[in-house]
Amino acid sequence: MTQEATGLGDATYAELREIAARYPEARSGLLPMLHLVQSVEGRVTPEGIEACADILGLSTADVSGVATFYTMYKRRPVGDYHVGVCTNTLCAVMGGDAIFERLKEHLDVGNDETTADGKVTLEHVECNAACDYAPVMMVNWEFMDNMTPQSATQLVDDLREGKEVRSTRGPRIATWREIERVLAGFPDDRVDEGPGAGPASLVGLEIAREQGWTAPAGEASGTTGSPADSAAESAALADTGRAESETRQEEGHDDA
Amino acid sequence: MPDTLTPVLTSDWAEDQSWKLATYERGGGYRALRKALAMAPDDIITAVKDSGLRGRGGAGFPTGMKWGFIPQDNPKPKYLVVNADESEPGTCKDIPLMMATPHTLVEGAIISSFAIRANTAFIYVRGEVVHVIRRVQAAVAEAYAAGHLGKDIHGSGYDLDVVVHAGAGAYICGEETALLEGLEGRRGQPRLRPPFPAVAGLYASPTVINNVESIASVPSIIGNGADWFASMGTEKSKGFGIFSLSGHVAKPGQYEAPLGITLRTLIELAGGMRQGHELKFWTPGGSSTPILTGEHLDVPLDFEAVGAAGSMLGTRALQIFDDTTCVVRAVLRWTEFYKHESCGKCTPCREGTWWLVQTLTNLEKGVGREEDLDILLDQCDNILGRAFCALGDGATSPISSSIQYFRNEYLQHLSEGGCPFDPVASTLFAVEGVR
Numbered sequence: 001m002t003q004e005a006t007g008l009g010d011a012t013y014a015e016l017r018e019i020a021a022r023y024p025e026a027r028s029g030l031l032p033m034l035h036l037v038q039s040v041e042g043r044v045t046p047e048g049i050e051a052c053a054d055i056l057g058l059s060t061a062d063v064s065g066v067a068t069f070y071t072m073y074k075r076r077p078v079g080d081y082h083v084g085v086c087t088n089t090l091c092a093v094m095g096g097d098a099i100f101e102r103l104k105e106h107l108d109v110g111n112d113e114t115t116a117d118g119k120v121t122l123e124h125v126e127c128n129a130a131c132d133y134a135p136v137m138m139v140n141w142e143f144m145d146n147m148t149p150q151s152a153t154q155l156v157d158d159l160r161e162g163k164e165v166r167s168t169r170g171p172r173i174a175t176w177r178e179i180e181r182v183l184a185g186f187p188d189d190r191v192d193e194g195p196g197a198g199p200a201s202l203v204g205l206e207i208a209r210e211q212g213w214t215a216p217a218g219e220a221s222g223t224t225g226s227p228a229d230s231a232a233e234s235a236a237l238a239d240t241g242r243a244e245s246e247t248r249q250e251e252g253h254d255d256a
Numbered sequence: 257m258p259d260t261l262t263p264v265l266t267s268d269w270a271e272d273q274s275w276k277l278a279t280y281e282r283g284g285g286y287r288a289l290r291k292a293l294a295m296a297p298d299d300i301i302t303a304v305k306d307s308g309l310r311g312r313g314g315a316g317f318p319t320g321m322k323w324g325f326i327p328q329d330n331p332k333p334k335y336l337v338v339n340a341d342e343s344e345p346g347t348c349k350d351i352p353l354m355m356a357t358p359h360t361l362v363e364g365a366i367i368s369s370f371a372i373r374a375n376t377a378f379i380y381v382r383g384e385v386v387h388v389i390r391r392v393q394a395a396v397a398e399a400y401a402a403g404h405l406g407k408d409i410h411g412s413g414y415d416l417d418v419v420v421h422a423g424a425g426a427y428i429c430g431e432e433t434a435l436l437e438g439l440e441g442r443r444g445q446p447r448l449r450p451p452f453p454a455v456a457g458l459y460a461s462p463t464v465i466n467n468v469e470s471i472a473s474v475p476s477i478i479g480n481g482a483d484w485f486a487s488m489g490t491e492k493s494k495g496f497g498i499f500s501l502s503g504h505v506a507k508p509g510q511y512e513a514p515l516g517i518t519l520r521t522l523i524e525l526a527g528g529m530r531q532g533h534e535l536k537f538w539t540p541g542g543s544s545t546p547i548l549t550g551e552h553l554d555v556p557l558d559f560e561a562v563g564a565a566g567s568m569l570g571t572r573a574l575q576i577f578d579d580t581t582c583v584v585r586a587v588l589r590w591t592e593f594y595k596h597e598s599c600g601k602c603t604p605c606r607e608g609t610w611w612l613v614q615t616l617t618n619l620e621k622g623v624g625r626e627e628d629l630d631i632l633l634d635q636c637d638n639i640l641g642r643a644f645c646a647l648g649d650g651a652t653s654p655i656s657s658s659i660q661y662f663r664n665e666y667l668q669h670l671s672e673g674g675c676p677f678d679p680v681a682s683t684l685f686a687v688e689g690v691r
Contacts, residue, residue, distance in 0.1 A: 022419055023419065024333070024376060024459060025440070025459055027440060027441035027442075028421075028439055028440055028441050029441065030441030030442075031383075031421070031422065031423065031424050031438060031441060032421065032422055034424065035383070035422060035424065056441070065443055066441065066442060066443055069426065069443040069444060069599075070383075070423070070424035070425045070426050070438075070444070071424075071425035071426065072383050072384065072423075072424040072425035073424055073425075084384075087589070088345050088543075088589065088590070088593055089345060089543065089575070089586045089587075089589040089590050089593075090345065090346060090502055090503055090575045090577075092589055093503070093577065093581050093585070093586060093679075093682045093683070094503065094682070094683055094684045095683035095684050095685055097679065098679070098680070098683060125384070126343070126345070126427065126593055126596065126597070127343060127344070127345040127346065127347070127593075128384055128385070129342045129343065129347060129348045129350070129351040129382075129385065130348050130351065131345075131346050131347075131348045131500065131502035131503070131508070131573070131575065132348055132500060132501065132502045132508040132509045132510065133508075134502055134503070134508070134684065135683075135684060138384065140386070141383070141384045141385060141386040142386060142387055143385075143387070146684065148684070148685045149685075167387065169355070169387065170387070171387050171390075179386050182386055182389065182390060182393075183383050183386065183389065183422040183424075184422070185393070185420065185422070187390060187393050187394065187397075188390070190387075190390060191275075191387075191390040191391060191393070191394045192273070194387070195274075196269055196270070196271065196273070196274030196275055196355065196356035196357070197269040197270065197274070197352055197355065197356040198352075199509075200507075200508055200509040200510070201266075201269060201352040201355075201356065201509060201510050202266075202269055202270050202509070202510075203507045203508075203509030203510070203511070203526070204261055204263070204266065204499075204509055204510050204511030204512055204513075204525070205263050205266050205267065205269060205270060205510075205512070206270075207261060207511075207525055208259070208261040208262075208263050208512075211259075211260070211261070212259075213259035213260055213261045213262065213263075214259060214262065214263065215258065215259075215262040215263065215264045215267075215488065215496065216258055216262075216484060216487055216488070218476070218479065218480025218481060218484040219479065219480050219481050219484065
C-alpha cells in the first residue's frame with residue numbers, strides 16, 4: 001500500500017507517524033491515529049484505515065477490527081456537532097429519556113442520524129461521568145449539564161444557526177472534527193476556558209468550609225491546605241461566584 | 257475522630273485557575289515529589305502499604321501490595337498505567353478531579369512510577385471528555401517544562417515520560433486488561449489471568465494499573481505520612497474518598513469524607529431527598545453493585561460493611577432514586593447498557609445479556625408470568641461467576657438485588673399489564689424548586 005493510494009495528504013501522514021512515535025510500540029498509537037483520521041475525513045474512511053495499516057505494518061482487517069469495536073469511531077459522516085444525550089439509568093430517570101424523545105422529534109432524525117443540513121448528529125450515549133449534573137448532554141464531548149427538553153431544543157437551534165455556544169462548564173464548542181484532533185493529542189487553545197469545577201463538584205467542599213471541617217493536619221501542612229484557608233476566605237467561599245470575583249480583584253491589585 | 261468531611265483531593269477545586277501548575281505549587285503541590293525523590297523506592301511502597309490505601313477504582317485491592325508484586329529482577333521495562341476510563345454508571349469523581357486539579361494526578365503518577373521503577377507512564381482517559389483531556393495534556397506539558405518530568409528529574413537521575421492517551425468509547429476498557437489491549441491498539445477485550453499485569457501487562461512487561469483517585473492520593477500520603485492517611489476511615493478501609501451523590505437529592509455533588517460515612521449523613525449534607533419524596537433505592541458504588549434500600553441508610557460506607565450488607569463499596573457512586581422511580585425501568589436500562597457494552601468475547605455475557613434484556617423488556621411492559629422472574633434469576637445464575645470478566649457479573653447485580661427487594665413491583669407490572677409509574681414524575685423538571 002503506497003501513500004499515493006490514499007486520499008490523505010503528506011501532512012496527515014506525518015502526523016499519523018508522529019502519533020505512533022509517542023509510544024514504545026507504534027501500534028499503541030492506533031486509537032489516537034483513528035481520532036486523527038476522523039478529524040481529517042469526518043469519519044473513519046477506507047483510506048484512513050489503509051493509512052493506519054500502512055504506517056503500523058498491519059492488515060486493513062486488523063485496523064478495521066479495532067475501528068469497529070469503539071463507539072466513538074463512525075463509519076458514516078458526522079455532522080459539525082455530535083449531540084449526545086445520556087440515557088443511562090440515572091440521567092434517563094432524571095429526564096434524559098424525555099430530552100432524547102424531544103430532540104428526535106425536533107430535529108426529525110433517529111438515533112445516530114444527521115440532520116439534512118449536515119449540522120447535527122444525534123445519538124444517545126452511555127454514562128459520561130457527570131451524574132451529579134443529570135440530565136447530561138454532550139456536544140462534541142463537552143459537558144452540557146442539568147438539561148431540560150426546552151434547553152436542549154434551544155441548544156440544537158443555536159448550533160444549527162451558527163451561534164457561539166459554550167459548554168455549561170466554560171469552553172466554546174468547537175466542531176466535531178476539531179475535537180477529534182484534540183483527542184488525537186494535538187491540543188487546541190481552549191484549555192483555560194471555564195472554571196476548574198462546576199457547581200455540583202464543589203458542594204461538599206463548600207459545606208466543609210462553612211463548617212470548618214478539614215482533614216487532620218499532616219507533616220506537610222501545605223499539601224492538604226489550600227491557598228484559601230483563612231477564616232475570611234472560607235466564609236467567602238460559601239458563595240463561590242463572589243469568591244472567584246474577589247480572587248480576581250485581589251490578583252488585579254497584586255499586578256498593580 | 258476526623259471531621260465529617262475531609263477535603264484533600266477536592267480541597268483546591270474552587271481555586272481560580274485550579275488546573276495550573278502555579279496554583280498547584282502555591283498550595284504545596286510537588287513538595288511530595290521532592291520528598292519522594294529523596295526516598296528509596298521501596299520505602300515509598302512501604303509507606304503506601306502502611307497507609308492502608310485500597311484501590312479507588314472499585315475493587316479495593318491494596319495499592320501498595322499491588323506495587324510490591326512488580327518483579328524488580330525482571331529485566332523488562334516497568335510501566336505505570338493510570339486508569340482514567342471512568343465509565344461505571346453513576347461514577348463521576350475522577351473526571352472532575354482531572355478537570356479541576358490534574359497536577360494532583362500527575363504528581364501522583366510521577367511518585368508512583370518512581371516507586372515501581374517505571375520510566376514510562378500512561379494516563380488512559382476515556383475519549384468522551386475533551387475538556388478533561390485538554391487539562392491533563394496541559395498539566396503534563398507544564399510538568400515537563402518545570403522539570404517534574406523528563407530526564408534526570410530535579411537532579412535525581414530518574415527519568416520519566418508520561419503519555420496522555422485518549423480512548424475511543426468502550427466501557428469494557430475500564431477493566432484493566434481490556435484497557436491494556438486498547439492501549440496496545442487492539443480491540444478492548446479482557447485478557448485471561450494469570451499472568452497478571454504485574455508480571456506480564458503492557459507489552460508483556462510488568463505493569464501497575466491504578467485508578468485516578470488512588471494515584472492522586474499518593475502525594476498526600478507521602479507528604480503527610482502513612483499514619484496521617486490511616487488516621488481517617490475505618491479499621492480495614494483507611495483514608496478518605498470522594499463520595500458522588502446523584503439523583504433525587506436536593507444537592508447532588510461530590511463529598512470527600514473518611515471511608516465509613518453513612519448514606520444517612522451524606523443525604524443530610526445534601527439537603528435531604530428532594531421535597532415531598534422518600535428514598536426508594538440506591539447504588540453504593542455504581543450500577544454493578546447490588547442496589548440497597550432505605551433499610552441500609554446506616555451502613556458504614558466502607559469495603560467490609562457494604563459487603564456485609566450484600567453489596568459492594570465499588571466507586572462510591574451513590575445514585576439515589578426516590579419513590580417516583582420504577583425499579584423495573586431502572587434495571588432494564590442498566591441491563592441494556594451491559595448488553596451494549598459486552599465486548600463479545602465470552603458466551604455467558606455476550607448471549608446472556610441479550611436474554612436478560614428480552615426477559616426484562618417483556619416484564620416492564622407487563623407481558624409474562626410470575627415464573628419469568630425465576631427464569632431471569634436462572635439467567636443471572638448462568639452468567640455470574642461464569643463470565644470472562646466482571647462485566648457479566650455486574651450485569652446480574654441490579655437484577656438479582658431488585659428482585660430481592662422489589663419482587664412485588666415486578667408482579668405489579670404483570671397484574672396491571674404495564675408500568676404503574678409516570679416517568680415524568682421522576683424527572684428533574686417535573687417539580688418546581690427541585691434544585
